[in-house]
Amino acid sequence: MIIADVLRSLSSTDGPSGYEYRVINLIEEEVKKIPDVSAEIDHLGNLIVKKGGQGKKIALFAHTDEIGFLLTKKESDNYWRFTTIGGIDPKAIISQRIKIYTRSGDIAWGIVGMLEPHLQTEETRRKVPSLDDLFLDVIDGQDRVDTGDIGVFSVEPFLLSDRYFTGKALDNRVSCATLLYTLELLNNFIPKAESYFVFNIREEDGSPGAKTVAYRLKPDLAIVLDVTHGDISVPSMPRIELGKGPALGVGPVIDYNYFERLKGLAESISVNYQIEPLGGRSGTDTDLIQITRGGIPTLLVSLPLRYMHTPYEVVNIRDIEETARLLSYFVARGGE
Amino acid sequence: MYLKELTELFGVSGYEKKVREYIREKIKGRVNLIEEDPLGNLIAMKKGRIDKRLLICAHMDEVGFMVSNIEDDGRLSIIPIGGIDPRAIIGKKVIIGEKEIPGIIGFKAIHLQKDEIYEPPKMENIKVDIGVTKKSEAENKVKIGDFVAFSVESKSNERWFSGKALDDRCGCSILMDIIHRDIDLYYDTYFVFSVQEELGLRGAGVSAERIAPDLAIVIETTTSGDNPEFPSDRRSTELGKGPAITFAHSGYVVDERLFRWIINVARENGIPYQIKRRTVGGTDARRIATTLAGIPSAVISIPARYIHSPMSIINLEDYSNTLKLVSILLTKEARL
16 A cells, blocks of 8 residues: 555545544445455444454554534524534634534535734733634535534645655544554464454544443454654653654553563564653553453554644654554564 | 635745736736836736826735744744734645745644643744754755745635635735726726735835826725624624725825715715724825825725634625726726
């Protein structure tokens, strides 16, 4: 597969938490191109792809949902109030075009308006409007929108340079692309594990998707793929950089033995990796999977990403390649 | 109407070349004279019935940025050109320089922000990401002094038009429409597409001096404030209520004879209009009015929402009513 092309389709397909089916359907189509796997969509909407093999049961998870918007209240004419699905910085919402999915299935369009500087006062200039003060100016389809309609950033993804890719929802479509590529690479092996590639729903909504699938599969090892903050210094933390390989999580929510094995494998096949200390919980699906159905050993592998939860997140294509290479070897060797 | 093409063109103050070339191409052969002055103002003339001169002006430039430094990590520091609200620029796509290199304005993820979520970002913390990690790589693509414009695709339906740079490509489009219509002009009419309006009305005066008109009309795109967050008694205009006629604005009280004349013509012809209710902001009229021994000037504007941000809106009925009003005015003798 051509990673940038798959990433482009994944990023431009819309699926806020609870409304992931368009993304799930797209991934199912991609999976059909890969031989010797079987795919199933469960009763909640999670896509589970099985790859046969003798050995331990390993499940890899990537959430498919993205942050988004919900129309809450009509103010007047074309003006609507809204809330967010997942945490979004109001500064990143101002002056954005929002694509709205109406109940009838039509698309409506709105703009988050910002008062012209000429009319502002010293006082209003000093603070950023809260979500309660922002409004959506629905200039296309104002008669068709209703309370509860969902919206997403209207952003065209593109290659920022030869290896950096930008667009919306790369949290966590970059992991979806990585899992697809891992599946493809796994065809080069006779795997010593029975593996499940899970494209789950609702991570931004508190992990009900991943938990239910983990319950059903009860794998011997769960590997969660998500994103982490890259190219920014966080006090007391190592700086995770784009282009330097996957960040392997370490901490209470991570199984220490499997972590050591994955790290050792990365070294032996020369995959660059970074270490991400996770004090307490990780804020990913890992936290819930670990305490599901008697307890499941978990690993968290994160792809570095810039500007998380803004309309233009940035990832490095090379990180996808290297992460997939590592994971395909790891699964093929049965988690050793 | 040339709004789609005009608003999507790159034309930050000081770099109006692409807009000028587009306009020149579209109007050539339809005017009696076309020339460019040393500052880059484009001047086109159509003969009228009498030997007196009217100057009609719209500015080509839009607000934007300039690359002020290339940082060691390859990100670009930028400084604003014209009045831009730093709260409206995060999460936007931009294009840089002659070659229109794409970049994005990212920002620290919400997860890593503490109290600063509701603080307007400082320009020094706004960086453009062009997908490189080293200064030398960035220097191969861009240079200090390159202009930076928002990259926004326009969108419209039968009622609304949204996009960037509506201020004042709407005015440019009106002038172009008039050139294309075969109007029985009263005066020798000089169409001036001016430069550097956003930097303090620097272009138009130079043209006025060259032309020495008997009177001038400025066609602008102005503020409205007609949104649910802004008190209705502080709004300047409302969309859908027709062209806004200015009686006074920052630094200039409009010539009363021209102000009355415009209103009378609108009334006589049943064209809806509104008096602009605020006097904040200025237009090229201020500069033109004080050129040479003084030139009586007037201002007619298309009301817009969210100007000076990457996403502004006009009502297309206001556009056509403005075109109608100006077209009639140009056939008549002004009451001076």
